[in-house]
Amino acid sequence: MTNTVASLFKNGKRTILVADDEFINRAILSEMxxxxxxxxxxxxxxxxxxxxxxxxxxxxxxxxxxxxxxxGGLELLSVIKNRNEYSGIPVIVLTTDQESEVVxxxxxxxxxxxxxxPRQSVVKARIHRAIELSEDRQIISDTQNDxxxxxxxxxxxxxxxxxxxxxxxxxxxxxVILGISNYNVLLERYGxxxxxxxxxxxxxxxxxxxxxxxxxxxxxxxDLFFIYCHHTADHDEKLQEISHSIDCVISGVKLKMGIYxxxxxxxxxxxxxxxxxxxxxxxxxNYVNEVxxxxxxxxxxxxxxxxxxxxxxxxxxxxxFVVYFQPKxxxxxxxxxxxxxxxxxxxCHPELEMISPGLFIPLFESNGLIYELDxxxxxxTAAAIKDWRGRFDKKIPVSVNISRAEMYDPNLANRLIxxxxxxxxxxxxxxxxxxxSAYVSDSSMIIDRxxxxxxxxxxIEMDDFGSGYSSLNMIGELPIDALKLDMLFIRSAFKNQNxxxxxxxxxxxDCLEVPAIAEGVETEEQYLKLKESGCExxxxxxxxxxxxxxxFEGFLR
Amino acid sequence: xxxxxxxxAYGANTEAALSRLMGNETFYLALVPRIFEDKNFEVLxxxxxxxxxxxxxxxxxxxxxxxxNLELTPILQPMxxxxxxxxxxxxxxxxxxxxxxxRQKEALEKIFxx
Numbered sequence: 001m002t003n004t005v006a007s008l009f010k011n012g013k014r015t016i017l018v019a020d021d022e023f024i025n026r027a028i029l030s031e032m033x034x035x036x037x038x039x040x041x042x043x044x045x046x047x048x049x050x051x052x053x054x055x056x057x058x059x060x061x062x063x064x065x066x067x068x069x070x071x072g073g074l075e076l077l078s079v080i081k082n083r084n085e086y087s088g089i090p091v092i093v094l095t096t097d098q099e100s101e102v103v104x105x106x107x108x109x110x111x112x113x114x115x116x117x118p119r120q121s122v123v124k125a126r127i128h129r130a131i132e133l134s135e136d137r138q139i140i141s142d143t144q145n146d147x148x149x150x151x152x153x154x155x156x157x158x159x160x161x162x163x164x165x166x167x168x169x170x171x172x173x174x175x176v177i178l179g180i181s182n183y184n185v186l187l188e189r190y191g192x193x194x195x196x197x198x199x200x201x202x203x204x205x206x207x208x209x210x211x212x213x214x215x216x217x218x219x220x221x222x223d224l225f226f227i228y229c230h231h232t233a234d235h236d237e238k239l240q241e242i243s244h245s246i247d248c249v250i251s252g253v254k255l256k257m258g259i260y261x262x263x264x265x266x267x268x269x270x271x272x273x274x275x276x277x278x279x280x281x282x283x284x285x286n287y288v289n290e291v292x293x294x295x296x297x298x299x300x301x302x303x304x305x306x307x308x309x310x311x312x313x314x315x316x317x318x319x320x321f322v323v324y325f326q327p328k329x330x331x332x333x334x335x336x337x338x339x340x341x342x343x344x345x346x347x348c349h350p351e352l353e354m355i356s357p358g359l360f361i362p363l364f365e366s367n368g369l370i371y372e373l374d375x376x377x378x379x380x381t382a383a384a385i386k387d388w389r390g391r392f393d394k395k396i397p398v399s400v401n402i403s404r405a406e407m408y409d410p411n412l413a414n415r416l417i418x419x420x421x422x423x424x425x426x427x428x429x430x431x432x433x434x435x436x437s438a439y440v441s442d443s444s445m446i447i448d449r450x451x452x453x454x455x456x457x458x459x460i461e462m463d464d465f466g467s468g469y470s471s472l473n474m475i476g477e478l479p480i481d482a483l484k485l486d487m488l489f490i491r492s493a494f495k496n497q498n499x500x501x502x503x504x505x506x507x508x509x510d511c512l513e514v515p516a517i518a519e520g521v522e523t524e525e526q527y528l529k530l531k532e533s534g535c536e537x538x539x540x541x542x543x544x545x546x547x548x549x550x551x552f553e554g555f556l557r
Numbered sequence: 558x559x560x561x562x563x564x565x566a567y568g569a570n571t572e573a574a575l576s577r578l579m580g581n582e583t584f585y586l587a588l589v590p591r592i593f594e595d596k597n598f599e600v601l602x603x604x605x606x607x608x609x610x611x612x613x614x615x616x617x618x619x620x621x622x623x624x625x626n627l628e629l630t631p632i633l634q635p636m637x638x639x640x641x642x643x644x645x646x647x648x649x650x651x652x653x654x655x656x657x658x659x660r661q662k663e664a665l666e667k668i669f670x671x
Contacts, residue, residue, distance in 0.1 A: 024588050116577065119577060120577070120579055
């Protein structure tokens with residue numbers, strides 16, 4: 001690194017060194033330039049070199065006579081151009097003969113000014129141009145390289161990568177994204193200095209590892225590095241090597257890599273890295289894998305999700321979302337009796353046919369569309385309850401799912417009450433299923449919110465119990481009216497014949513004095529065992545799969 | 558005190574010199590006598606006397622630049638000629654050139670002494 005351009009101004013003027021052994025020549029140049037520049041003069045090569053050393057950060061230009069005592073101009077020029085810290089300072093050679101001009105330019109001079117000197121305006125114009133070119137180059141070099149790592153910054157990276165492609169159209173290239181897991185946590189824990197050391201070390205290791213692959217390297221964001229390189233099968237090994245090397249800075253740092261191999265060059269460069277990022281994003285929240293390679297499956301999934309988001313508004317307005325109902329049976333008596341239902345949404349997409357909620361609920365939770373979908377489902381459910389009230393004698397409550405994202409809406413209780421009132425049903429008709437994991441994530445706020453819902457009269461079922469790692473300590477304080485056992489929990493209990501755990505969970509419900517509801521019950525064996533253990537309510541394919549409203553009505557007759 | 562007219566009469570291309578010096582006559586008249594202090598005149602003559610043509614060339618070359626900037630044609634002209642001979646390290650008799658240079662230099666000094 002040489003001077004930053006900002007350091008070159010002193011009192012608004014740039015500084016020029018005039019090195020010439022002839023007093024008269026120095027005097028003429030000083031007179032010509034002093035209105036615009038601060039002038040320092042030197043009578044010989046050695047004096048000039050001393051000044052360059054002490055003023056290297058502030059010198060904008062050197063005007064250099066070739067023939068001087070002690071150290072000649074050419075020798076000095078060669079020294080300046082071979083020292084990194086001075087090589088950025090432009091030098092204009094002052095010369096009386098043309099022969100020296102070529103030598104000077106070849107040694108690194110930016111330009112020459114002949115003797116006798118041309119008019120002031122010509123001298124100034126040449127000086128101005130040399131300084132401008134040098135400062136432009138400096139600005140480019142300052143902005144193209146990241147200060148911490150010395151690697152390219154984003155925009156320049158793409159420029160250089162595109163230039164590389166232009167001259168190597170047939171070379172197989174890989175687009176790779178390398179990132180540091182939990183960088184923010186490292187920053188908090190180890191401090192900025194240590195993390196900068198980590199980034200800088202990582203950059204050095206990247207350079208080493210990708211030395212043979214002709215790689216263009218970029219420090220893209222705080223904890224992300226982009227690599228555009230010749231295709232190789234060794235990315236995994238390189239990642240291991242890099243991980244190993246940076247371990248001495250901060251031990252146990254986890255690196256992740258998303259790779260788009262043998263890129264399609266018809267794609268824009270940025271889009272190739274979008275693909276690498278798709279692969280990289282697959283590693284989020286994944287603590288096992290460190291490397292993910294882009295493939296058509298990833299693309300298909302992302303395009304599919306994009307289509308779902310794009311089609312969402314139409315789906316709502318055309319009522320493509322259909323509410324299904326799965327009955328819950330009370331098994332405490334001799335015969336199972338219908339005691340309720342859970343409302344479950346299905347998407348009857350005109351092109352993609354029936355889409356499972358497992359594919360769109362997490363997606364809509366992550367992008368906020370869930371609020372609109374929940375409103376829609378709650379409305380449809382309340383309307384169905386109202387409709388059944390008018391036509392059937394049996395009155396059963398129906399539960400709706402309250403997604404975790406909903407728990408952050410302070411207006412949740414009012415939204416639900418409005419729906420109840422608009423449809424002319426009772427609050428007790430609409431049960432709310434809140435997943436166990438919601439309680440765990442931000443428990444005191446969620447508990448307040450659930451308490452508020454209960455105080456309004458809503459019946460709260462804790463959903464997916466057994467999957468969310470509630471502490472036993474906490475369960476006693478949770479405001480709930482029923483425990484709903486996680487389907488996977490039941491399945492694995494029967495698969496492993498581990499009934500003890502099942503009994504414990506049902507005992508917990510007993511202890512809390514709330515009913516236990518088992519979902520996902522598929523076989524008679526499961527049904528009988530759950531009944532024997534004291535489970536009160538059962539939902540599952542053993543009795544009925546989720547049904548459209550008109551089919552579900554069969555249970556109400 | 559010398560004047561521009563005197564320098565012109567001496568043979569200097571004062572117009573070219575003043576154009577280089579932004580028309581500043583005082584500055585020009587102050588600069589010209591500084592060449593009398595220039596050690597390269599002595600270096601030139603002693604180096605030639607010692608046969609050190611490299612050293613003589615450097616001195617002549619430097620003087621050529623200064624004299625050119627001041628447009629002191631009567632000294633500049635023989636200086637250009639001697640510089641070219643020295644550049645090729647010609648084995649010639651340099652004394653006529655030196656005599657002319659020092660003669661013209663003295664003539665100039667007289668203008669400033671007068």
